[in-house]
Amino acid sequence: MTNEIWGNVRDELCKSIGRNNFVTWIEPLEFAGLSSGVAKFVAPTSFIGDWVSRNFSEQIRRQFNLNGAEVSRLEFCTGAPRRKAPAPAPAAQAEAPSRAPEDRDLPGAPLDERFTFDSFVVGKPNALAHAAARRVGEGGPVTFNPLFLYGGVGLGKTHLMHAIAWELQARSPELRVLYLSAEQFMYRFIQALRDKQIMSFKEVFRSVDVLMVDDVQFIAGKESTQEEFFHTFNALVDQNRQIVISADRAPGEIKDLEERIKSRLQCGLVVDLHPTDYELRLGILQQKAETFKRQYGGLSLASGVLEFLAHRITTNVRVLEGALNRLFAFGSLVGREITLELAQECLSDILRASDRKVTIEEIQRKVSEHYNIRLSDMIGPKRVRTIARPRQIAMYLAKHLTERSLPEIGRRFGGRDHTTIMHGVRKVEELRAADPQLAEDLALLQRLLQA
Numbered sequence: 241m242t243n244e245i246w247g248n249v250r251d252e253l254c255k256s257i258g259r260n261n262f263v264t265w266i267e268p269l270e271f272a273g274l275s276s277g278v279a280k281f282v283a284p285t286s287f288i289g290d291w292v293s294r295n296f297s298e299q300i301r302r303q304f305n306l307n308g309a310e311v312s313r314l315e316f317c318t319g320a321p322r323r324k325a326p327a328p329a330p331a332a333q334a335e336a337p338s339r340a341p342e343d344r345d346l347p348g349a350p351l352d353e354r355f356t357f358d359s360f361v362v363g364k365p366n367a368l369a370h371a372a373a374r375r376v377g378e379g380g381p382v383t384f385n386p387l388f389l390y391g392g393v394g395l396g397k398t399h400l401m402h403a404i405a406w407e408l409q410a411r412s413p414e415l416r417v418l419y420l421s422a423e424q425f426m427y428r429f430i431q432a433l434r435d436k437q438i439m440s441f442k443e444v445f446r447s448v449d450v451l452m453v454d455d456v457q458f459i460a461g462k463e464s465t466q467e468e469f470f471h472t473f474n475a476l477v478d479q480n481r482q483i484v485i486s487a488d489r490a491p492g493e494i495k496d497l498e499e500r501i502k503s504r505l506q507c508g509l510v511v512d513l514h515p516t517d518y519e520l521r522l523g524i525l526q527q528k529a530e531t532f533k534r535q536y537g538g539l540s541l542a543s544g545v546l547e548f549l550a551h552r553i554t555t556n557v558r559v560l561e562g563a564l565n566r567l568f569a570f571g572s573l574v575g576r577e578i579t580l581e582l583a584q585e586c587l588s589d590i591l592r593a594s595d596r597k598v599t600i601e602e603i604q605r606k607v608s609e610h611y612n613i614r615l616s617d618m619i620g621p622k623r624v625r626t627i628a629r630p631r632q633i634a635m636y637l638a639k640h641l642t643e644r645s646l647p648e649i650g651r652r653f654g655g656r657d658h659t660t661i662m663h664g665v666r667k668v669e670e671l672r673a674a675d676p677q678l679a680e681d682l683a684l685l686q687r688l689l690q691a
């Protein structure tokens with residue numbers, strides 16, 4: 241009940257303080273409840289808590305009261321930020337009405353106006369994915385089907401898919417382009433089953449010219465949705481209609497996905513978006529900073545700030561963007577140049593989170609899960625290949641992803657000698673060069689661990 245009120249309060253605040261302020265200050269707050277007239281919040285840093293308390297508490301209090309909850313005081317404490325992506329600000333739709341392709345009753349998701357080819361910065365890690373997406377966006381005869389884009393969170397998969405849709409719509413407005421997430425696909429399917437509309441569901445999905453399904457890993461393990469997806473997929477491929485799919489990993493790596501679906505997904509062009517490198521991050525920051533500068537007229541950025549962010553925030557582009565957004569909002573509020581010190585103060589929570597170190601335990605756990613062996617075997621004495629190989633892979637990752645020394649790593653692997661670790665690391669280095677499957681496994685594990 242009170243959460244519902246907080247939802248209303250948020251909506252109202254977004255209108256009254258503007259989207260940028262909202263995203264910067266209100267969105268990071270977690271509402272922790274209301275008791276005896278005190279509304280409690282958890283803020284990711286004391287800085288944000290203080291700021292909201294000083295600048296917005298009157299408005300927040302008033303909105304609570306208007307929504308029928310007596311609030312006389314706000315209280316902020318700091319805590320660990322939630323590790324999920326922030327929910328979109330409620331006014332996002334109102335401010336940037338998405339000019340979704342003419343509806344024609346396609347059950348798709350709206351496209352984000354900002355996600356175009358123009359705004360996509362190309363660098364080495366995403367060049368191939370970008371080129372493939374461009375090709376599909378040109379329309380023309382289908383050359384690879386499906387286009388399968390995969391990569392970690394926030395690397396631009398959704399951006400590229402929307403860009404393809406915008407481009408196709410711009411070139412050929414008559415095309416029926418359907419974009420939706422795999423989750424939405426499942427939801428529509430279940431709804432159709434429930435409403436006994438399965439025939440019209442099939443008809444709609446089989447009548448599109450281009451079908452794009454985002455985050456397809458979502459339907460892994462969901463049998464009847466997979467079944468339907470498979471039939472839709474085949475029907476469209478048979479009619480030579482373009483399909484674009486994204487996932488957080490390669491088709492072969494998606495657990496609980498039927499073999500026949502995996503192999504169909506592999507039939508087209510499979511391209512991955514690699515983790516960003518420093519140059520790409522800097523390029524993206526420079527591009528976004530230009531937009532923000534126009535938006536915040538006249539705000540200046542000290543030299544070195546973007547480089548600092550590109551160097552320190554390596555997780556994903558979404559986090560990078562959020563940081564820049566907050567920085568500009570903050571700079572405009574305090575009305576002075578954004579310096580390095582200001583950036584460090586204002587972004588302390590994000591910078592801290594980016595410092596997160598991978599531990600040997602996490603590596604051992606992820607690798608055992610991946611190869612389906614027991615965690616205890618990872619550190620135990622067994623020497624059969626099916627266990628020894630994953631163990632060596634874990635050693636290799638421990639060496640490369642942590643700062644631990646070889647003797648320390650040896651201790652964590654059941655007290656093995658440092659020469660054993662060194663041998664394991666070398667072995668994996670050799671295999672990696674010779675065995676593409678193993679190289680792929682390593683890349684996947686590394687991505688999972690650093691996500």
Ligand code: ADP
Pocket residue numbers: 355359360361362366391392393394395396397398399400524557558561
């Ligand atoms: P994914 O779907 O892979 O999780 P998104 O496509 O949602 O990631 O990208 C996350 C955010 O980062 C979006 O705001 C997107 O515009 C931005 N982004 C990612 N890659 C790039 C890029 N190469 N150039 C510009 N913006 C990017």
Ligand code: MG
Pocket residue numbers: 397398399454455
């Ligand atoms: Mg996405």
